[in-house]
Amino acid sequence: MQIKDFKVDENLKELTSHRTVVMPVACYETKISNNINGKIPLHWHDEIQLILILKGEAMVQINEDKLSVNEGNGIFINSGCLHSAEDLSGDCIYICLNVSPHFLLPQELFSSYIYPYIQATNLPYIRIDRNNSWGKNIIDTIVEINKLINENSPFFEINITSLLTFIWKQLIRNGFKLEYSQTEAEKHKRVKEMLNWIHLHYAQKISLCDIAKAGKLSNSECCRYFKKILKTTPINYLINYRIQKSLLLLQEPDSNVTEVGFKVGFNSTSYFIEKFRKSMNMTPLVYKKKEMVNEI
Incomplete structure (x- = not known):
């Protein structure tokens, strides 16, 4: 079993490069217990993060809140939020999708449809429940993005950009309410x-x-x-x-x-x-x- 050391800097900012070769996107499967501490320690990054639990159950902390996420469901973690994860089942595996907010939409739309949401203080996270139609749409899309990155098929980058736009639209329409404190x-x-x-x-x-x-x-x-x-x-x-x-x-x-x-x-x-x-x-x-x- 490969034990991984989760790297953060002195500010708790994660040092992992969240990108493929050409895109500011990273999508990978990870097992919590493979970390050197047996858990994902408290950290933050500029990218938004989407987690989908493939197996078992995890306790995820985002800022001051702790919540369990079980198999088949997921969570959205906003840019800049402190977060960590512990394995509740002993065998938890999840897909982790990290995306630069600037890559979600064309730059001309950033100030209207991205910036207000990543700055909102009431949006550290959103549960993604597959029992909701919009939640299932997001979960299925995360799986599809993971598949595209692994297969590395022709034009997969173009397909991923459209899928990320679809995810963000689902979140805006169903999960986001804006506040700033x-x-x-x-x-x-x-x-x-x-x-x-x-x-x-x-x-x-x-x-x-x-x-x-x-x-x-x-x-x-x-x-x-x-x-x-x-x-x-x-x-x-x-x-x-x-x-x-x-x-x-x-x-x-x-x-x-x-x-x-x-x-x-x-x-x-x-x-x-x-x-x-x-x-x-x-x-x-x-x-x-x-x-x-x-x-x-």
């Missing part, structure tokens, strides 16, 4: 700033006050933002991020648990082991030995 936009901007700061400084000594200062918030407001959007505390998020960063280091042949713990910001080996065990259901040493066996 400067307060909501500012809230998510501050959260990204705090996460960015954590990702840059996680290996250093960090306090709640440091994280709050990065978001220009009081300590209590900082905790409230994390609780509402990320469903955790700032310090627990920091600890879990340090553990995620430790996974690749532990896979290095010459690494040891104490050195890895200090490299990712833990000032006590016993505390690192305690928190690692709580997060991964095993000690760092057991994880290291397990990964070494998998590589043989």
Whole structure:
């Protein structure tokens, strides 16, 4: 089994190139459990995303909302929204379709039919239910786009552009209602700033006050933002991020648990082991030995 490391930058922006050779479009099947963390971590990107669950069930978080998506159904995730995915069934496989908003329609129509929708603060996501006729239309079209990309048949790019226009029209006619709140936009901007700061400084000594200062918030407001959007505390998020960063280091042949713990910001080996065990259901040493066996 190939284990994939999900790459994001210090702002949580995904580093994967979402495009085929000639189009700003990516469509592929993925298995959540193949990720190095066993899940798709919190991230964002400029592209819109459409997910179709082919097998099993996933828990998808978009900004502060969590929702389960089961086999045969899907979800639209808007541009710039924080999102993550966990496998609820143990075998979840889905099609992921990422598209640059600028590729959905001709540029002359962008300001009228694209920009207002990707900027709307009330549209972080839309459920796509195959029991609705428009939802089934979108789901069938995602499958068709995936097939066209895999087959690479003549003129497939032209066919895909028309299918993407069809999907967007279905969403506009049936799923989108426009609202914009400067307060909501500012809230998510501050959260990204705090996460960015954590990702840059996680290996250093960090306090709640440091994280709050990065978001220009009081300590209590900082905790409230994390609780509402990320469903955790700032310090627990920091600890879990340090553990995620430790996974690749532990896979290095010459690494040891104490050195890895200090490299990712833990000032006590016993505390690192305690928190690692709580997060991964095993000690760092057991994880290291397990990964070494998998590589043989």
